[in-house]
Amino acid sequence: MRSTPAGICVLAGLLAGTLLTGCGGSGGGGGATGAPPPPSLSATATATSASASAAPSATSAGTHRPSPAPATTAPATTAPAAAEPASAGNPGGHAAVPAAARAVDTSKPTRTVGDGTPASCTSAAVVAAVAAGGVITFSCGPRRVVITMKATAKVRNASARVVLDGGGKVTLSGGGRRRILFMDTCDQAQGWTTSHCQDQSTPELTVQNLTFADGDSTGETAEGGGGGAILVRGGRFKAVNDRFVRNRCDRSGPDLGGAAIRVLDQYHDLPVYITASTFGGAPGLGGSCSNGGALSSIGVSWVVLNSVLTYNSAVGSGANPARGGTPGGGSGGAVYTDGNLYTVRVEGSLVAHNDAKEGGGAFFFVSNDRTGTLAVRRSTLHANPSHGFSTAGYPGVFFLGAGRPDVSGSTLD
Numbered sequence: 001m002r003s004t005p006a007g008i009c010v011l012a013g014l015l016a017g018t019l020l021t022g023c024g025g026s027g028g029g030g031g032a033t034g035a036p037p038p039p040s041l042s043a044t045a046t047a048t049s050a051s052a053s054a055a056p057s058a059t060s061a062g063t064h065r066p067s068p069a070p071a072t073t074a075p076a077t078t079a080p081a082a083a084e085p086a087s088a089g090n091p092g093g094h095a096a097v098p099a100a101a102r103a104v105d106t107s108k109p110t111r112t113v114g115d116g117t118p119a120s121c122t123s124a125a126v127v128a129a130v131a132a133g134g135v136i137t138f139s140c141g142p143r144r145v146v147i148t149m150k151a152t153a154k155v156r157n158a159s160a161r162v163v164l165d166g167g168g169k170v171t172l173s174g175g176g177r178r179r180i181l182f183m184d185t186c187d188q189a190q191g192w193t194t195s196h197c198q199d200q201s202t203p204e205l206t207v208q209n210l211t212f213a214d215g216d217s218t219g220e221t222a223e224g225g226g227g228g229a230i231l232v233r234g235g236r237f238k239a240v241n242d243r244f245v246r247n248r249c250d251r252s253g254p255d256l257g258g259a260a261i262r263v264l265d266q267y268h269d270l271p272v273y274i275t276a277s278t279f280g281g282a283p284g285l286g287g288s289c290s291n292g293g294a295l296s297s298i299g300v301s302w303v304v305l306n307s308v309l310t311y312n313s314a315v316g317s318g319a320n321p322a323r324g325g326t327p328g329g330g331s332g333g334a335v336y337t338d339g340n341l342y343t344v345r346v347e348g349s350l351v352a353h354n355d356a357k358e359g360g361g362a363f364f365f366v367s368n369d370r371t372g373t374l375a376v377r378r379s380t381l382h383a384n385p386s387h388g389f390s391t392a393g394y395p396g397v398f399f400l401g402a403g404r405p406d407v408s409g410s411t412l413d
Contacts (some may be wrong), residue, residue: 012303025060040182075149076114076121076145076170088241089276093306093348095378101273101305103208103240106165111412117141119217126172130181133159133203138170143148146171146213155183156234157191159203166210174215174247179227185234185265187222198265200234208240212260226296227249227262228287234265238265238273249289253329254320257336258296259287259312271339271343278308279334286311287356291320291364292336293354306348309334314356314364319388330357331398332364333384341371349379358388362396365405374399375406382413 114121121140130135130153151256186197194200194212215229230248244260280286288292293312316329333354351362365374384396391399
């Protein structure tokens with residue numbers, strides 16, 4: 001068990017062989033402020049994984065595959081597809097939440113999906129609302145509903161902001177067939193709004209009080225693939241009080257990832273905020289991808305607060321760059337990050353029972369120019385096996401960056 005940082009002792013031969021040459025990629029409400037014990041662990045089962053199919057590496061650009069038009073639009077159903085976590089986030093987490101990481105006020109929505117009945121809450125209505133932009137809420141009746149998406153909802157780049165608020169009762173499902181939500185400021189099909197698409201301030205996309213289930217981006221090649229539930233490039237993005245369950249992306253590829261969320265580029269390199277959200281949460285509910293069973297990015301900073309990342313899997317094989325004779329991937333059971341100067345801070349969170357076939361059962365962090373930093377504060381990392389390689393003294397973590405990981409008030413075992 002580990003509670004305070006110590007020196008990193010990495011085997012020189014291993015680093016010089018597979019790791020140092022094999023892990024780079026393309027460059028690139030509020031809580032208490034005290035210091036309580038790290039959050040407690042409530043489950044000890046073994047992480048599970050699911051399969052997807054192969055795709056190109058995340059550094060190769062491609063064309064977004066349009067979803068086929070459905071013959072009919074199915075309404076929302078009131079029966080959940082399977083048991084899901086009762087609530088989002090880590091109740092034992094006490095990280096202070098800055099204003100930028102909090103939920104958006106949706107008391108005066110721009111538009112509403114549904115007229116108060118489950119039948120009125122359709123995939124087509126969600127797609128239209130997201131394309132129109134603004135603050136979007138749902139009126140689907142008093143019970144929880146599942147809206148199975150027949151097409152991926154795409155943010156138009158002329159939108160100043162898009163806020164999706166499910167009120168804790170709405171699941172958006174990819175049905176195991178498609179990605180659920182897409183925003184790419186460099187995708188001309190969604191409107192070309194600036195000459196610096198990779199660094200523009202809008203749209204600002206917020207997803208809150210929603211469940212994203214059974215998203216699957218397998219075979220998608222836009223921006224190199226990945227992002228089973230959500231793919232974002234440019235603008236700003238945050239997720240607050242959300243659940244992500246059973247999402248998938250390609251099973252192989254050295255640098256693609258993010259079964260739940262994949263992010264490439266944020267305005268002025270500001271961080272993506274993940275607040276009080278759950279990725280997996282129980283056996284059989286975790287995400288699975290070549291890398292990053294929950295989250296993945298290239299050159300993007302993250303702040304993960306009071307969240308739960310459990311039972312997610314990185315199932316690729318061969319690391320990055322891919323070893324000879326392998327398709328590559330398999331790192332970052334929960335989180336896979338790559339790039340140059342970027343930061344990751346995880347605070348007040350539970351990260352447990354994630355699994356990486358290669359390196360970093362919990363976190364895979366590579367800063368190619370060794371300027372990036374990783375901080376783990378008042379969190380619990382438990383039982384996150386790395387079957388190929390890890391950083392000595394930091395169970396579940398593979399780190400190549402500035403100095404050593406900054407670990408405080410946390411338990412790593």
